[in-house]
Amino acid sequence: MQLDSSGLQVLSREECLRLMSSTPIGRIVFTDRALPAVQPVAFLLDGERIVIRTGIGSKLAAATRQAVVAFEVDEFDPELRTGWSVTAVGHARAVTDPGEMSRLASLPLTPWAPGSKDHYIVVEAERISGRRIIGGHASAATTLPRPES
Template identity: 35%
Template sequence: MNSTEKPDDKLTFDECWELLADDALGRIAVVVDGHPEIFPVNYVLHRRNIVFRTAGGTKLWGAVTERPAALEIDGYDPRTEMAWSVVVRGDTAVIQDQEEKDAVDDLNLEPWQPGAKDHYVQLTAHALTGRRFKVAKPDIWNTRLSDRRRASFE
């Protein structure tokens, strides 16, 4: 934690965009049949929009109908014992323009999952929030082996 960070600190707009730019994997939340569904997506930032590729299905249907969605990313640094979270809320749309698709391809947006992912979906941010916080010290004897905080005592 640097001298300007508090134990629970709201991230600035620019800090949120920096964290989004430094990451490549998030969880997109869309509404399906009146209830939320969450999907992992790899993404790039293009003109301060989130862009991911998908096949036909729920994520594409949500984008075609231009429904609201949210994307969340988070992280943890065991050295500093700080965690962070960023949430982007906005509307989705399918990118149709080939020049826009080519510009996104130049950013190396390559699907992680096998199969055709021919549809480019853009999440336009209307709200962007984030926070950073100090994580509670784990108990070396009682913390699950899979808990990422254990890295701080390894």
């Protein structure tokens, strides 16, 4: 098991892809009018490609055409203080080929947001990295108080 300088487990590309495929929601990071933007999206993996279904006129569709984007997924257990995070970086492209659009439409990708979502964005995951915290323990000095219920 390889650890980084912070003591977090460094995940292999294969493990990162396995973890990414285990969750239906991720966050895409892109540039909108020269400012960073983050948007949660439903997605799925098609091999090593990240597939997002959105509306053709959406801000996300416009901002990600031929752009370099980041994509992040994670899962954490606050009680056990364990979890993982995976980040992918790559070029996003709008799918315009009718054959590819038809194939992507047959995948089990259902958008969560209402409205017409007949446009597909594919992110080629050129770089993928991930970290896992295992059995994290908090000292009394770093434990945050829990709100009263």
